[in-house]
Amino acid sequence: MDSKKLLSLIKKEEGIKLDFKLKLSLEHESSKKEIAKDICAIANSRGGRGYIIVGIEDKTKKVIGLEEGDVIREEQLQQIIASRCEPPIPIAVDNIFIGSKKLCIITIFSGDQKPYQIRENGAFYIRRGSTTDTMRKQELIEAFEENLDFFMETAMINKSDSSFLNEDLIKNYFKNKGIEINDDNKDFLLESAGITKRDKEGGKINCSLGGLLVFSSYNSMWLPHNMIKIINKINKKKDEIIIIQGSILEIIDKFEKEILDIFPRNYPIKAIMESINNAVLYRDYSTYDKFIEVYIDFKEIKIISPGALITRRDICQSKRNMWLYEKLITLDDNKRFLNDGLGFYRIKKTFVSIGKVRFINSIKEDYFKVVLSGINAFK
Known part of the structure; x- marks a missing residue:
């Protein structure tokens, strides 16, 4: 995310993939629940990536910025989302200055693990215009049908690096399946097997959750809970x-x-x-x-x-x-x-x-x- 992209988003109206917030506190349980609910709703809504921009007055779209000392850390937000949403929703957090005003941009990636659910109450949320609502029966049916064969382990781990995958393990896996892997078919085979995931919009190849668990000795950089x-x-x-x-x-x-x-x-x-x-x-x-x-x-x-x-x-x-x-x-x-x-x-x-x-x-x-x-x- 750069300032040019951010300015173009601010010019748009709030909708199913865009939400403006003046402040975001991650200290209280109520605010943690609310941000998990909002991210879940944006992730379940149709379209590409979604964004929550913090530091913007939502009605006037006036750039207010974060207060001095306010920091929204990606690791902290990832933990909040992972513990409350199922499957985990891939996100990224960027802090960007517009002039002297610092804004926080939460990017919600378009995954193929829909529909996402809030663990605590079992609810599925979706955006209707600029508001968050529960998904209706037909919307749930369509979402499940669209992603019928998903596995939680094939969820993309944002910002992971496929170069940390163990080449020998990968070769052994495909060899035992009777498949020869080489430079020409490697990317296709890894993606087809769910070991890697390609970002639909940016095109970057990331690892899946399962790909890191099985094929990487260094997965603790992204999955510290695997121990x-x-x-x-x-x-x-x-x-x-x-x-x-x-x-x-x-x-x-x-x-x-x-x-x-x-x-x-x-x-x-x-x-x-x-x-x-x-x-x-x-x-x-x-x-x-x-x-x-x-x-x-x-x-x-x-x-x-x-x-x-x-x-x-x-x-x-x-x-x-x-x-x-x-x-x-x-x-x-x-x-x-x-x-x-x-x-x-x-x-x-x-x-x-x-x-x-x-x-x-x-x-x-x-x-x-x-x-x-x-x-x-x-x-």
Whole structure:
């Protein structure tokens, strides 16, 4: 966004893809809800990119500017949107001066993940002229039909860099699919597989959420929530807090190495690894403010994964992250991602007549927890 483009937007009237705001505070819960609702509505409305310009008097379009010290940070706004909108909506934030007046421009990119929904109340919003309203039945039907085959993992991660994708992993993936990848077909194959996403208006190639998770060792630059935090209370030779990041397969390999160093040899590590395999595969990656936690104490081991388990009794009768599952079973030579429905049975079987296993699925707090007996049970 440059000043020329900004001036041309200010000349226009508010509409389904343009909103003027005098101020925007991100300190209070009410204002966070309101901006999430506005961005959701603009994203769901037909057309290309949408814009919210802060520092403009909406009725007169007079340039007032932000007050001194007012800063709207992209990272903060991204977190607010990601935690309230599903799927996450790609946005960008620019601060531009018009003369001595600083304005903030929020760009809402046109994605193919419509319709976007507010998590808290389950509502779908849309713009009608310059106002925000709930979507009607026929509008929802049309939006779902238009984007029937979308996966959350193929959502574009704005400002991501495809050069950070692991070339060897990409080659192995397509090789295992019986496809030869080369310079001539690379861009087409990556986009077709949902690993990269091309910005419809600017043409820039970005990575998808799943593309970064599976194929990038450096995805924490854009996805800091993709990590495992180990809290080690049993082995003083190891750090108490251990953070593990990287691509999904790297995270699993690194985690296993750390666990083998922490635990005594008689502890059934397989049960922990089965729990972690499920956690990294089925966690809710649209929850940007939570990560997988593994709490290790003498009495019990807790593996806590963001996102409640989707059971067959839920309205959505499917497993989360099936796009990820396809990529991982294609890449993983160790065959750790079995879709046989026996993962819980294998974990329980390990502890028969030795210790306890509990599975806690909290819809209210939106997490899935596996609780295993600690090392005291194996003394």
